[in-house]
Amino acid sequence: MEQPLPSTNIGASVLAALGESVSDTRVFRDEVTLFVVKEHVSEVLQYLRDVEKFDMLTDETCVDYLPREPRFGIIYQLYSMPRNIRVRVKVMLSENDRSIQSAYPVYRSANWLEREIYDLFGIMFVGHPDLRRIMMPPGWEGHPLLKEHPVKVEEVAFSFNRERVMADKPRAQE
Amino acid sequence: MSVAEPRFHIEESPKNVVSAADTQLDITFDQLKKLVTPRALTGDTMLLNMGPQHPSTHGVLRLLLELDGETVLSCIPDIGFLHTGIEKTAESKTYTKAIVVTDRIDYLAPMICNLAYVGAVEKLVGVDVPLRAQYIRVILSELTRMNSHLVWLGTHALDIGAMSMFLYTFRERELLLDIFELVSGTRMMSSYFRVGGLWRDAPDSFADAVRRVLKVFPARLLEYENLLKENPLWRERTIGIGVISKEDAVAYGMTGPSLRGSGVNYDVRKAAPYSSYDHFDFSVPLGAHGDVYDRYRCRMEEFYQSLKIIEQALDKLPPGPVITDDRKIAPPPKHEIAYSMESLIHHFKLWTEGFRAPEGEVYHAVESGKGEFGVYISSDGGPRPRRVHFRAPSLCNLQALPQMSKGYLIADIVGIVGSVDIVLGEVDR
Numbered sequence A: 001m002e003q004p005l006p007s008t009n010i011g012a013s014v015l016a017a018l019g020e021s022v023s024d025t026r027v028f029r030d031e032v033t034l035f036v037v038k039e040h041v042s043e044v045l046q047y048l049r050d051v052e053k054f055d056m057l058t059d060e061t062c063v064d065y066l067p068r069e070p071r072f073g074i075i076y077q078l079y080s081m082p083r084n085i086r087v088r089v090k091v092m093l094s095e096n097d098r099s100i101q102s103a104y105p106v107y108r109s110a111n112w113l114e115r116e117i118y119d120l121f122g123i124m125f126v127g128h129p130d131l132r133r134i135m136m137p138p139g140w141e142g143h144p145l146l147k148e149h150p151v152k153v154e155e156v157a158f159s160f161n162r163e164r165v166m167a168d169k170p171r172a173q174e
Numbered sequence B: 001m002s003v004a005e006p007r008f009h010i011e012e013s014p015k016n017v018v019s020a021a022d023t024q025l026d027i028t029f030d031q032l033k034k035l036v037t038p039r040a041l042t043g044d045t046m047l048l049n050m051g052p053q054h055p056s057t058h059g060v061l062r063l064l065l066e067l068d069g070e071t072v073l074s075c076i077p078d079i080g081f082l083h084t085g086i087e088k089t090a091e092s093k094t095y096t097k098a099i100v101v102t103d104r105i106d107y108l109a110p111m112i113c114n115l116a117y118v119g120a121v122e123k124l125v126g127v128d129v130p131l132r133a134q135y136i137r138v139i140l141s142e143l144t145r146m147n148s149h150l151v152w153l154g155t156h157a158l159d160i161g162a163m164s165m166f167l168y169t170f171r172e173r174e175l176l177l178d179i180f181e182l183v184s185g186t187r188m189m190s191s192y193f194r195v196g197g198l199w200r201d202a203p204d205s206f207a208d209a210v211r212r213v214l215k216v217f218p219a220r221l222l223e224y225e226n227l228l229k230e231n232p233l234w235r236e237r238t239i240g241i242g243v244i245s246k247e248d249a250v251a252y253g254m255t256g257p258s259l260r261g262s263g264v265n266y267d268v269r270k271a272a273p274y275s276s277y278d279h280f281d282f283s284v285p286l287g288a289h290g291d292v293y294d295r296y297r298c299r300m301e302e303f304y305q306s307l308k309i310i311e312q313a314l315d316k317l318p319p320g321p322v323i324t325d326d327r328k329i330a331p332p333p334k335h336e337i338a339y340s341m342e343s344l345i346h347h348f349k350l351w352t353e354g355f356r357a358p359e360g361e362v363y364h365a366v367e368s369g370k371g372e373f374g375v376y377i378s379s380d381g382g383p384r385p386r387r388v389h390f391r392a393p394s395l396c397n398l399q400a401l402p403q404m405s406k407g408y409l410i411a412d413i414v415g416i417v418g419s420v421d422i423v424l425g426e427v428d429r
Helices: A012-021 A038-050 A110-121 A162-167 B029-035 B086-091 B099-103 B110-125 B131-160 B163-184 B205-228 B232-238 B246-251 B292-316 B341-352 B393-399 B401-405 B410-420 B424-428
Strands: A022-028 A031-036 A056-064 A072-080 A085-093 A099-101 A124-126 B046-050 B062-068 B071-078 B360-367 B372-379 B385-391
Touching: A012 A022, A012 A031, A012 A038, A022 B360, A031 A038, A031 B360, A038 A072, A038 A085, A038 A099, A056 A110, A056 B360, A056 B372, A056 B385, A072 B372, A085 A099, A085 B360, A110 A124, A110 B393, B062 B410, B071 B401, B071 B410, B086 B099, B086 B385, B099 B110, B110 B131, B110 B360, B110 B372, B110 B385, B131 B163, B131 B205, B131 B232, B131 B292, B131 B410, B163 B205, B205 B292, B232 B292, B232 B410, B292 B410, B393 B410, B393 B424, B401 B410
Parallel strands: A031 A085, A099 A124
Antiparallel strands: A022 A031, A056 A072, A072 A085, B046 B062, B062 B071, B360 B372, B372 B385
């Protein structure tokens, strides 16, 4: 821990209670990020919700840190309505193990947010009740928000031009 | 007296007559089983498709409804028809150039999306915005909120059957769009806010145009209230429909008027004031029952609060610059380029490369017409963000739709969808 946590924000008691589950903390622009060990994410979220009163998961998303390793960061933005503070929980995932416990049992709002991450990044959420694509059409191959996926214009495939479009479809680089 | 023969027995027909392919969803049979009641699989209840071209789904929302007669047993929303890869696009553009894609997220409230995005970038690079720019941003955000609410009110009433409402609200919307055109040159995709301030100062006629809105609106709002507020048909169709409790609303991550309709006092403008919202006096309207009517009341009251904020901001509007003088962030005035080498270099660097943001990550939230609109930016220290994520309030609000619609009639679905006030551009991004 390099910097002290701002007093208005999440206190040292949290760090003491969570112990080894939190591997690191970071403060940037007055925003607190807790780096949580992947295995303990469910317990940490449960603790933050029940004891620290972070009652709302406002956002959950993923960042692709290619070429860094661990490659993926799953970001949970938590908000406590009674205390009016925010905290960010971050879990790093390695390139070879793209799966994590689902936050759905703790926060119901994680349902579609995790489906979106699964769709766009290909991260598997263990224990998610309804994990399937949400944004991309059925049968679409790949995960578009991965860094190796090119930004290109893709012609819309209809039944009459499907074969030709699929033949020169931009694919993720190897 | 004869007893009517049961039409269908599960025991008699153990074979499932519904297949996963029938749903036209990207779904396996096991997944489908979790989303509908067992009766649906035997054909005892009806699976009915609604949308994506249905006029009262506000765009391209598709709902798969399981019906027992007219009663909705389960509702499976299917989204993604308007997915345009805005987040991916924003990754490949410089911070300034990505402002134009934020207009397209919530196309009914583009200025608020702009504000959230530039606010996040300003937080990331650490730049101060001049007070005049902040006030003009507040005025335009509130006008945008009214614009968003007008479209909601018109279409919501239209869905339920009050046709004339739509014509009135779109008449008033023109007043607002004229102001957007006045300041930015465009009616909808304004892109008027820049990192560090505004594109240029509002023209002299801006204040008069806004005063005209302040003058005209109270009477027009009264007109809307006369049409709907005590209307027995309207009340019949909205009171006690689509109820969601406080706890459920928070658990689903609902925000904005949809959350406040359930009586939860959460407004980002009050909780974490941005762009000098703490300089203005306004209140947050709350509902009590969490039904369609209370959500409608919350939004209607917000019109008055928006007018109140605009009036205060316009009265207190200070003179001064509208964009930061930090030349590393904002381009120099055009005339300076002619005689200052420094300015020329800054101009060139900004338009060829853009500015660099320090490495780090920020989350900045604003209160949009729909709820908490958040922007998460992760920067790797370069001129382009590593990742931009938009926390869309419509997505989270729409998530609660299956919970809200369970047990109501199919005719209520249009009312419930309307009361959540979704914009599919924002849901799908």
